[in-house]
């Protein structure tokens with residue numbers, strides 16, 4: 001019963017490959033790090049941890065991501081915390097730090113063909129030769145990254161596919177060439193260099209300089225607003241939105257994601273889009289809270305939320321693979337006449353084909369950046385007309401999502417009745433804020449996990465004697481904002497394992513890091529390589545790049561302790577008073593501002609150098 005009156009609208013879209021294909025599709029990804037964005041995921045209990053990982057990586061289930069990008073920890077603050085380096089010093093090397101190794105292993109377990117991409121934000125001081133420029137000695141930096149790649153292979157059997165330069169900072173042509181050389185010399189010819197995780201501006205150098213061009217495999221820009229430059233397109237290199245999204249993951253965030261997944265290709269010939277971040281597993285009050293594809297920020301309760309971006313990703317990832325090709329603009333790719341867009345991707349080997357359509361309205365798809373110029377989307381009818389060899393398509397499976405902003409529940413990634421292709425064409429009635437996939441691939445509706453546990457507040461009392469962790473790992477729930485904190489074994493009587501600040505030197509920065517509770521902790525400062533003092537903080541309201549100035553402003557117990565002695569120190573905060581305790585004796589009381597009343601508790605060191613912490617207790621102030 002298809003009527004032909006829709007043809008009167010003239011809203012016809014040809015789908016055709018007789019003139020060849022467009023660009024190769026390189027996959028949709030998520031970014032863990034930049035920084036510490038997956039911190040709280042590691043200590044989720046089973047089965048919730050497995051469930052969350054399945055929603056991200058398991059093929060044909062949830063987001064089914066095709067790329068996992070991770071931060072290569074560099075011991076410095078990189079947005080929501082610091083991530084540990086595999087080489088704090090030139091003489092130090094370890095591959096059991098942090099959580100990015102674990103995450104890559106879990107992703108590969110679920111999807112062996114997921115691509116891995118590493119990028120540094122910060123570098124240990126020695127890599128940058130004590131400067132703030134990591135390219136001061138190109139060979140040293142390239143070999144530092146080589147170690148990370150070799151460590152991935154040796155300890156986890158992980159093959160790294162893509163390597164970046166320095167997140168959103170300047171690049172250095174000589175360094176990129178040296179890096180390419182070092183990779184090639186060491187058997188990593190297959191690793192592709194993505195440059196330079198910033199803007200399209202690098203394209204000019206790529207176009208001008210043949211030698212440099214050979215060292216750059218992919219041009220990666222951030223938050224391109226679905227556009228790429230003419231020069232970038234002229235390089236003929238794959239163009240990636242190697243960091244995008246960073247939008248609060250409510251339904252407007254979902255709208256943003258659905259729109260850019262399509263329009264990055266439609267407007268910018270961009271063949272890969274990577275979400276910052278993969279999963280919001282950091283405290284929501286830290287910078288950019290909940291800017292992930294889904295949220296898992298309560299390891300103590302097991303509560304997590306599978307937000308709409310997960311299902312909107314599925315519309316592409318379940319029905320494509322890396323290596324498929326987009327069809328040409330005007331022959332399966334373009335804007336819809338009444339707003340929205342469509343892309344067609346095809347597998348040149350199997351002949352499978354998928355069309356993804358989105359009709360996200362302006363106010364329901366605004367991303368954090370850049371500015372989105374106004375446009376209109378109206379309900380419309382669209383007819384896709386298959387041409388030449390594609391007239392052999394006789395039936396298409398249909399998947400649909402609709403974001404509703406009227407309080408009623410969304411429909412997310414629902415398998416509808418399949419449609420017959422009659423006389424080579426298919427007509428779809430499209431409403432506003434919808435995503436459709438029309439595909440030749442037949443899949444079952446995936447069955448989701450039962451509801452996770454309900455949200456619970458972080459409860460006091462909270463204690464940690466740090467005995468339960470493996471050496472070199474990070475203590476759960478504490479998110480280092482400056483410095484690097486690792487569990488170490490001591491011979492100290494009654495202390496055993498401690499949480500140690502282990503950074504000895506200032507690093508090469510990405511940014512200049514600068515409730516009523518009773519927090520108590522034991523501290524010990526050794527005689528060699530010691531920090532100059534320690535501090536405790538409460539009601540700390542910001543983390544990230546503003547952390548240090550905030551902690552210092554919010555008042556700190558600045559004490560210079562004797563070396564080689566364990567002290568028990570405490571900070572008691574109630575109303576407008578803060579009291580300091582030393583070996584259980586109150587030593588001073590100061591007046592503090594009445595606001596803020598809530599925030600993080602913090603403990604730290606006054607300068608880079610060693611300090612051991614043990615037996616933390618955080619209680620409600622009596």
Ligand code: 147
Nearest residue numbers: 034035078079167168223246276288369
């Ligand atoms: C990006 C960083 O690369 C990420 O680590 C994370 O901090 C993310 C949060 O949105 O932002 O850096 C940017 C910061 C500011 C802009 C662009 C990227 N900006 O203002 O255009």
